[in-house]
Amino acid sequence: EAQVTQNPRYLITVTGKKLTVTCSQNMNHEYMSWYRQDPGLGLRQIYYSMNVEVTDKGDVPEGYKVSRKEKRNFPLILESPSPNQTSLYFCASSSPASGRAEDTQYFGPGTRLTVL
Amino acid sequence: AQSVTQLDSHVSVSEGTPVLLRCNYSSSYSPSLFWYVQHPNKGLQLLLKYTSAATLVKGINGFEAEFKKSETSFHLTKPSAHMSDAAEYFCVVSWAGGFKTIFGAGTRLFVKA
Secondary structure, three states: OOOEEEEOOEEEEOOOOOEEEEEEEOOOOOEEEEEEEEOOOEEEEEEEEEEOOEEEEOOOOOOOEEOOOOOOEOOEEEOOOOHHHOEEEEEEEEOOOOOOOOOOOEEOOOEEEEEO | OOEEEEOOOEEEEEOOOOEEEOEEEEOOOOOEEEEEEEOOOOOEEEEEEEOOOOOEEEOHHHOEEEEEOOOOEEEEEEOOOOHHHOEEEEEEEEEHHHOEEEEOOOEEEEEEO
């Protein structure tokens, strides 16, 4: 089954304790992205990756890191989490046709993070 | 600059009546436009997308949207609401080969029996 998986689905942590949220897709998609969802703000893009070893900042990258060492995986790293990073996080992947923003993004189930 | 504005944060309709969720966008490029739905405690599901083909786009579950370039709008409609349509709906603009995406703030749809 084609899917995007995220782990963990729920996480409660404390300020300053490094954490990683994993994201994996099995559709051989080039493009992957991380979003955070906050009430009244919709989803905001944190980082995206156009392919292996190619990443770029989205609209709200501060406090986050990413890496793309393999095509299927795109982990999100919070080196020193803070309470304002409490949010619902979504990973997505797609395979945009060359030069055209046509392709659908497939979303993971979400990771609900609470930073105390 | 690119932006997406969903004009209503909440919409309430009675079951069996039409649904209209409004979305305006601003884009310097030829955008692709999407509507996604998120049911409570669920992930995001694509309803429909516009990618410069037909301006009237039909999606799943009886939803459709019309791209109006002159009005920079992409409103979502459904002729008859069902209780199962109660959810949050997001209008999305994508450009730069699909690598840049902006979500609207969302419209929560309530359906009354």
